[in-house]
Amino acid sequence: MRSPIKVASKGGRLNLFLLEMIIVLLFFSVASAVILKAFVAADRMSAENIRLERMSFCAQSAAEIFSDTGDIAETAEILFEIDSERFEGATRIDIPLDEKCNYSYLKDVSLFMTMKVTESEYEGKFKAMNISFKDDEGNVLYEINTAAYVPERTVLFDEE
């Protein structure tokens, strides 16, 4: 029995080359959809990693400043150049941040950093603080706890 598929240069009969092209395109479109999905997942994962690292660095900076000053308003001022008078006496500050963890206005906000004094002892000389990062929906993405003890007569060894 002869195959119905024949190579022909003139129209009207099935062209083997076109048939192959159609099959190849179909397979390629399915394969590329799967591969594209993998690329998108890798890109999203990479973006999340960068965001986690930025949050971690930002939290470290805040923790170091807080351990030196013992004051969250001052921490916000040094870290984000926000006027500390706005938060004088506050025990909780919510700071909107953009994706690079810079203080931002509400237009390009993608994160919220919350600094909250959770404990205060010894007449306020010892303070514990929780630093947390939340997304738009309020899900906690990262958080650390830190503390500051600022006695009146402490001298750091590298200041001697």
Add this chain to the structure above:
Amino acid sequence: MKNKTRPAGIGTGYLSLMMIFVVLCLTMLAALSFSAAESERKYSEKSAEYTKSYYDADAAAKRTFAKVAEIAAEYDDYSDFMFLGELDMIDGVSYESTPVGIEISWTTPINDRQNIYSQIKITKSGIDITDWRTIQGNVPEEEPLNVWLGE
């Protein structure tokens, strides 16, 4: 005799071969980028987790510091047995009396391998933080690292 001429253009099968090659290349690239992102994720999570553990330990060490300093503030004589008795009640604190005051040290665990070693010196003139660093194990190394100091 009849002349047989082959049609010009790409022959049958070349397209399939090219497609297989391209799909294989793309699959390999996708797998590589995914595995790179995955290993990066593990590293970022480890780093973030370590930061969290470090600051938890740092906060605990500062809490101990606050306790010690507040007790010391109530005494003038740092060899007073009442003062030393109160220090004994704080977990992990060891002390050594000096002619001018007292040296107090403690370690706070960060994880299974690392600790924060803290040492303070209390004298009549105040409290000096003489050491506050991350160490491997429980005992700080006395010998400094043999590094070039640029001299």
